[in-house]
Ligand SMILES: Nc1ncnc2c1ncn2[C@@H]1O[C@H](COP(=O)(O)OP(=O)(O)O)[C@@H](O)[C@H]1O
């Protein structure tokens with residue numbers, strides 16, 4: 001039975017009270033931004049959160065857009081264990097797409113919806129300091145081979161000061177997944193990893209990872225196989241069994257990093273379903289997959 005409109009609002013009240021003044025990190029994946037309309041809807045929902053007293057922080061991806069731009073420039077996109085092999089030219093393209101296109105688009109949409117967005121990268125306030133990932137060793141035809149994945153980084157230190165400053169002044173920070181190393185070089189980091197690290201550093205109330213599937217699925221071809229709750233202890237076995245793979249690995253690992261640092265819950269939800277974030281946050285029917293630690297089994 002459909003809820004009457006006023007009941008929807010009443011049902012939301014305890015959640016609004018609980019979340020008031022808390023920080024939520026929202027990762028919007030390139031695959032969730034499948035259309036301009038979806039992107040507009042997601043951003044409008046984020047502005048709504050700000051107006052009910054939540055402090056949202058957006059971390060955005062853009063993997064499919066980087067690949068498309070590379071192909072248009074005649075370059076083949078290559079990945080190693082889900083990470084984009086990033087040579088000098090790829091780094092330039094990634095910065096162009098992430099910072100130049102997607103970040104400014106999101107900031108602009110926030111403005112159109114009546115909020116105040118501010119675009120940031122790891123360079124700003126030295127927010128994400130990192131280093132290049134080590135050369136990988138793999139066995140090919142029985143021979144150990146080295147793979148250099150280029151300017152792919154991992155974060156060492158997150159300085160959240162700049163985020164607190166802009167949040168306290170009513171802005172919605174929009175972060176591109178670019179870090180900086182000690183020499184000032186740009187590093188490409190998976191956006192789920194950045195979102196987990198930022199949520200951890202801010203001790204956010206929640207981390208919300210928006211993607212193009214309804215959550216963690218036991219069987220990728222069967223949407224009804226969604227796992228609604230996952231504890232930290234479930235994660236390694238699910239990866240070892242091959243149930244969690246590809247793009248879901250950095251998501252679940254980012255969620256785990258956040259939970260271990262005190263974030264109460266992480267949610268993996270389908271961003272391409274209209275207003276999925278509002279349903280997750282403000283209604284009794286949790287959607288998607290919730291990742292939680294030993295102390296937070298409730299919704
Ligand atoms: N067990 C799983 N459940 C759901 N999705 C999975 C699973 N294992 C791998 N995936 C893949 O992860 C993808 C989401 O990650 P990704 O493509 O990186 O999205 P985004 O751009 O939103 O970060 C899904 O589209 C799916 O193909």
Ligand SMILES: CC(=O)N[C@@H](CCC(=O)OP(=O)(O)O)C(=O)O
Pocket residue numbers: 028029030031060061062063064066082083084094152153177188189190191192
């Ligand atoms: C190192 C690495 O792979 N970085 C990612 C950064 C963007 C990203 O993570 O975007 P999605 O969230 O849309 O996948 C990339 O170059 O694609």
